[in-house]
Amino acid sequence: MDNGRARRRISSVYGLQRGWARMEGLWSAALPLLRQQVGERNFNAWIEPIHCCRSEGEIRLEVPGPFFQQWVTRHFLAAIEETLGNLGEAQPAVRVVVSSEQRQVSPRPPVPAPGPAVSKGVRASTGPRIGRLVAHYTFDNFVVGEANRIAVSAAETVSVEPGKRFNPMFLHGGVGLGKTHLINAIAHEMLRRRPRLRVACMAAESFMNTLISSLRQDQMNAFRDRFRQVDALILDDVQFLAGKERTQEEFFHTFNALYGAQKQIVLTSDKPPAVINGLEQRLRSRFEGGLIADVHPPTASMRVAIVHAKAAQHGIELTPGVVQVLVERSGASVREIEGALNQVLATAAVRDIEITTELAESVLRPLTVDRNRISIETVQETVSGRLGVRVVDMTSHRRGREISFPRQIAMYLSRTVAEASFTRIGEKFGGRDHSTVMYAVRLIEARRSSEPSIDQILAGIESELRQIAS
Incomplete structure (x- = not known):
C-alpha cells in the first residue's frame, strides 16, 4: 500500500471530515495518546466514558454526572487540552459538560482497554468467565522472539493442558512487555478449545476490590464459591497484593483450593516472587512452586x-x-x-x-529522554527496583556478584543516561575512584554488544527511566 492510500486509510480510520467530523476526528486521534499519558486505569475509568458531542467552534465533552465533571476538569482537562493542541493546527476550545441525558455511569474498575477488531480468522472466545478479555490479545498476533520465547511456549502449553503442566505459572517482566497480552491469549485459547470452561481472568486489584465489596456486604460465602469453583484463575499484576494481609489470606486459601483440585493458576507481576516486598512467605513459596518465566524487553x-x-x-x-x-x-x-x-x-x-x-x-522528538531530569539517585533507585538489590548495598563495598553486577549496571546508566562524570558517579557509589567507574562502564558496554540478555535488561531499565523523565 503506497503512502497516498495509507493516508486515505488513516483518515478513514479516524473519521476525519470537515467541520464537526474534524472535531470528532481530533478527539478520536487524541484517545490513544491520552491512554499513554494518563495510564490504563485512569483512561478506562475517566477518559473512555467521555462522549464528544456536536458543538460550534469548540470540542464539547459530555460526562455522566456532576462529580465526574469536577474530577475530569480538575485532574485531566489540562492533559486533554495539551494533547488536542499538539494534534491540531490551533489550540481548540474544550468544555466539559454533564450529559443532558444524565447517564448515571460510575467510573468502572480498571480493565484492559479495548483494541482494534479481531483480525479475520480469529474468533473471539465465548463462554462463562469472570473478568473481561481483550478481543485482539491472542497468540496469533503476539510477536515471538528470544526475549519471550520460553514464556510464550509455556503459555501455549498451559492453554492446551490447563492444570496438568506448569501449575502455577508465574510470568514476570517490566511494564508494557506483553504479559497482559499473553494471559489474555491463554484465556482465549482455553475457551476456544473448551467453550464451557470456567475461566477467571482479571487484574489482582479487581480481585481485591471484589473481595472488599464482598466483605462489606457480608457475602464472603458467595465470593468463595465464585472463585474456588473456576477451572482457571488468571490474575494480572499480583504485586498489588503485597501488604494487603486480608486479601493475601483469602487468596492463599483460594490458591490452595484450586491447586488441590488441579485447576490452572496463572499469575503475572513486574518482578519475580522473591523480590516482591510485603508478600507473605507462604504465598511466595507457592508462587515459586511452579514455572517462573520472565518476559524481557524485545530485541x-x-x-x-x-x-x-x-x-x-x-x-x-x-x-x-x-x-x-x-x-x-x-x-x-x-x-x-x-x-x-x-x-x-x-x-x-x-x-x-x-x-x-x-x-x-x-x-x-519530544519522546526522547530529557537527560537533565535523570539523576544518579534516580538511576540507582530504578536499578534497585528492577534487579532487586538495595541502593545501600550498591553503594557499599560488598563485592559479591549479586551486588557487583547491579552496581556496574547502575554506573553504566549513570554515565550513559544521566551523563554524569566518572568522578561524580564514583562519589555517589560509596566514594569509589573514577577508574573503577570507567572499568564498569567499559565492561557493561562490551557485554551489551555481545550478550543479548544484557542488552534486554538495559533496554528495559532505559525504558523505565524514559517514562520517569517524561
Whole structure:
C-alpha cells in the first residue's frame, strides 16, 4: 500500500471530515495518546466514558454526572487540552459538560482497554468467565522472539493442558512487555478449545476490590464459591497484593483450593516472587512452586516486527525509514512502541499528510529522554527496583556478584543516561575512584554488544527511566 492510500486509510480510520467530523476526528486521534499519558486505569475509568458531542467552534465533552465533571476538569482537562493542541493546527476550545441525558455511569474498575477488531480468522472466545478479555490479545498476533520465547511456549502449553503442566505459572517482566497480552491469549485459547470452561481472568486489584465489596456486604460465602469453583484463575499484576494481609489470606486459601483440585493458576507481576516486598512467605513459596518465566524487553529485530504488526492492524504499510525512527525513538516496551505509532498515525491523519521519515522524527522528538531530569539517585533507585538489590548495598563495598553486577549496571546508566562524570558517579557509589567507574562502564558496554540478555535488561531499565523523565 503506497503512502497516498495509507493516508486515505488513516483518515478513514479516524473519521476525519470537515467541520464537526474534524472535531470528532481530533478527539478520536487524541484517545490513544491520552491512554499513554494518563495510564490504563485512569483512561478506562475517566477518559473512555467521555462522549464528544456536536458543538460550534469548540470540542464539547459530555460526562455522566456532576462529580465526574469536577474530577475530569480538575485532574485531566489540562492533559486533554495539551494533547488536542499538539494534534491540531490551533489550540481548540474544550468544555466539559454533564450529559443532558444524565447517564448515571460510575467510573468502572480498571480493565484492559479495548483494541482494534479481531483480525479475520480469529474468533473471539465465548463462554462463562469472570473478568473481561481483550478481543485482539491472542497468540496469533503476539510477536515471538528470544526475549519471550520460553514464556510464550509455556503459555501455549498451559492453554492446551490447563492444570496438568506448569501449575502455577508465574510470568514476570517490566511494564508494557506483553504479559497482559499473553494471559489474555491463554484465556482465549482455553475457551476456544473448551467453550464451557470456567475461566477467571482479571487484574489482582479487581480481585481485591471484589473481595472488599464482598466483605462489606457480608457475602464472603458467595465470593468463595465464585472463585474456588473456576477451572482457571488468571490474575494480572499480583504485586498489588503485597501488604494487603486480608486479601493475601483469602487468596492463599483460594490458591490452595484450586491447586488441590488441579485447576490452572496463572499469575503475572513486574518482578519475580522473591523480590516482591510485603508478600507473605507462604504465598511466595507457592508462587515459586511452579514455572517462573520472565518476559524481557524485545530485541531490535523484535521491535521492528512489532511495528509492522501494529501498523498492519491499521491497514498501513510503513517505509523502512519510518519503521527505523519508531524503533529508535519509541523505547523498549511494546506499549511504548504502540503509543509512538499511534501518535504518528494520529498526527498524519489530523494534518492529512503522508507518513514520512521527517514526520515521524518531528512527532517523536519530544519522546526522547530529557537527560537533565535523570539523576544518579534516580538511576540507582530504578536499578534497585528492577534487579532487586538495595541502593545501600550498591553503594557499599560488598563485592559479591549479586551486588557487583547491579552496581556496574547502575554506573553504566549513570554515565550513559544521566551523563554524569566518572568522578561524580564514583562519589555517589560509596566514594569509589573514577577508574573503577570507567572499568564498569567499559565492561557493561562490551557485554551489551555481545550478550543479548544484557542488552534486554538495559533496554528495559532505559525504558523505565524514559517514562520517569517524561
